[in-house]
Amino acid sequence: MSRTLSRDFYERPVVDVARSLIGKRLVRNLHDDLLAGVIIETEAYDGEQDRACHAHRGKTRRNAVMYGPPGCAYVYFTYGLHWLLNCVTGAEDYPAAVLIRAIQPIHGLEVISQNRAGIAQELWCNGPAKLTRALAIDGTFNGCDLCQQNGILQITEGITIPDDKIQATPRIGIGYAGEPWISKPWRFEAKMQLAEVNALIE
């Protein structure tokens, strides 16, 4: 298996981390099964001044993990039924995180298909709450360390996606935040056909 990303990777400005997470592998150790996918879409949320960030009103019990060390998972519950996965970035005590919005499943497809029963394969993990369902990630992962080799959840080196294939656009679903936050191009997406992504995966 490829190398687990070190804490240094996450201890950088959140927008840089969000961009460089594209192409990395999200790996989930589930009992005897290994589930994995290549990250193809992320969003950055940057500190208390960012009105779209959960930390914009200061530290609360919900967002406390964002104030912790980088390289940890921030998992929260929303809309009464969805879990969303983020990774904490930047220095400790600075609340910033990257939302993982979509992955391309590459390993453990049988288990993933069970978790996403009755749904077409291309729709298994193409949304932030879809991939948590597919990889069986819930609130018990909040605060877990993503830098642990063989941990239950980690992010490892993946494939190299050419710069010109990574598109930056405004973030989704944050209309309440107002400008300039709505227009910040802090959503990153690999603009490639899935076949091209698959071709890069050994």
Add this chain to the structure above:
DNA sequence: TCTTCGATTGTCT
């Protein structure tokens, strides 16, 4: 304690 609403998804029209 009460009210509002969300970093979404799936279904129905």
Add this chain to the structure above:
DNA sequence: GACAATCGAAGAA
């Protein structure tokens, strides 16, 4: 394209 589902966090009272 519109909207219900569903519940806990956060803010107001």
